[in-house]
Amino acid sequence: MEEAIAYLNTQWSAVVKGVSDILPELVAALAVIALTWGLSRFAKMIIARLGGRMHLRSNLIEVLSMLASVGLWLIGTLIAVTLVFPSITPAKALTTLGLGSVAIGFAFKDTFENFLAGILILLREPFALGDFVECEDIEGQVEKITIRDTHIRQTDGQLVVVPNHMLFQNPVTVRTSRDLRRITVICGVAYGEDIDIARDVISKAVRNVDTVRDDVKDVQIFATNFGASSVDFEVTWWTGSKPIDVRQSRDQVIAAVKRALDDKGIEIPFPYRTLTVNEPIPVTQVSE
Template sequence: MTWDTVPSTLQETLGAYWDGFYAAIPKLAAALVVLAAVWAVVAVARYFIRQIGARTRMRQNLIDVLCMLAGTGFWLMGILIALAIVFPTITPAKALTTLGLGSVAIGFAFKDTFENFLAGILILLREPFAITDYVECEDIDGQIEEITIRDTHVRQTDGQLVVVPNHLLFQNPVTVRTDRDLRRTTVICGVAYGENVDNARSVIWNAVRAVDTVRDDVKDVEVFAQAFGASSVDFEVTWWTGSRPLDIRRSRDQVVAAVKAALDDAGIEIPFPYRTLTFKDPLPVRAHTDTAVEADEKADEPASRA
């Protein structure tokens, strides 16, 4: 090819491109129609999913996930059909094969991301816990503020926000503290060995029942002599109250104060720790009289003068 033939060659190439584009215009138009139809189908599908979700009171995050999955499925199908129309040699089977190989490579590259994504979908579908629930998982303890596809936001009781990957909540045991409105709590109270056990139990039981935050209307207060402590007979005091952490702390504070006041009023001793000392050899005991004290002082005088 010489410089003289370049213009003619370029003209032929551009002409071939134009002819190919002109011939492909009907196919491109048909592909655009297919994509427009897919857009309409996706819009209708999302509308129905949102309506059904609102009627069945689904979580908004779950509704968004279903809309996204439906949209992704319809768009994938529509794009494959459009490609088959524009490029007849690309059959849906070949496209799916290529997409499958690419998905494997992408899956290995973004393993953790897809793991969190699938865990988020399963959590939203199963609903083991809801927003505003207090949960405990591993070293995380707090209130759920938001559940997304990838992670869950937990506000700890000290005010710090923890963003937890969904796979951690899906693969590990999660304690939902506010699954019910009521929760049982316990304190240990000790009375001296010289006190009457039955009388002390009755005083403690009446004191706990009188506390406002104690829900004895649901389940009764339980007071059991639990063990022989080092300095006291220990009682296990159990009652039901609200399930939030603040409810537990407030109720425990009121119960401890009420039990202390009731035992004081009844004259029942809450003992301090006692210590008994033992010695290997007997200790000599000498009675100090005034005469013995004066003799000791006189014996010490020469040493002090020296």
Template structure:
């Protein structure tokens, strides 16, 4: 039997490295170290995603900026930060930074880039990109907002407001 190269796959809830294929079943090593034995019938009947078919894979994150910030400036700062991360393969395809949505407290950007295809490559690159974007936004004074809540109390509200004055005897 041929030796199988690193071929992680995703089928339902099974994801990992194919270690052995027999006539009846396939042995898959999950990224947490557990071995899963999958009947080959399931592999024949269901789609299988091979995540390492290529050396690179695209990944993405969502980054939010405060509504008071300039969208074009933030897009440029985020893009420049990602381009300078070592694990980003910018020679494969361009890094993309698109305004995606109006969030509850932020204008949200979807940031996509290419990196290595192994699970550890994706996690490591995402870690580096998040840190680089945070540093760049901080350096440029661009706010990443916390969720804001505005409470409005109507006059005559049944909820008594605490008095700033201490009561007698305190």
């Protein structure tokens, strides 16, 4: 019993001596951790202020704050570990972190790819919240941009969550990058009608539509083709860039042109077909 107590006393004395020996290094490590915490909070505050002044997106500010915080904590933790355990040199720690980073990079390749693409999208700002975009047969309004993906609400109400690397690597059409958008429809009139009169009637009908922005961009009407049963006009005008603006304006213009041509008696022909028969067709009269 006395031997056990003596052994425990010896071990306890060794522990106390070991703690007292590394106490200065432990205090210094705790001071480094506290300083790292303070610097991390200060860095986040500075980034938030600068981001607000530069009118950066809130998501981008959060990402920059996170990267700054992670970098500071990585450096602070590395310094604290080397203070407590002198045998662990910064070179060895960085080598270990490097090998671990390579393994993690291979394991989470797609995640990191989307992460980097999200940062670049937020930095470049090729489109903003509320824009209507199209990419790889996906078309809709941008509702949310995160580090990993972008939420696009299609015109039929469905939500599509698109990985950021897809938007970064493929062409993206931003339909609302400007307030106006050009629309073109084809209108045909019969060959027997006067082309100049028909063009004038179509032009006046289009300009009288409220959704046509002829005050900014002029209406253009060109005869483009000799069709099977009509002379075709290409009618071009400008209206709002949102999909609903485009559909409404196209509907109103087509109705206005049809109404104006009917009022002037100008024929919009149906397709005509002429059948030619090489031999006489026998006709038999059926008596009742």
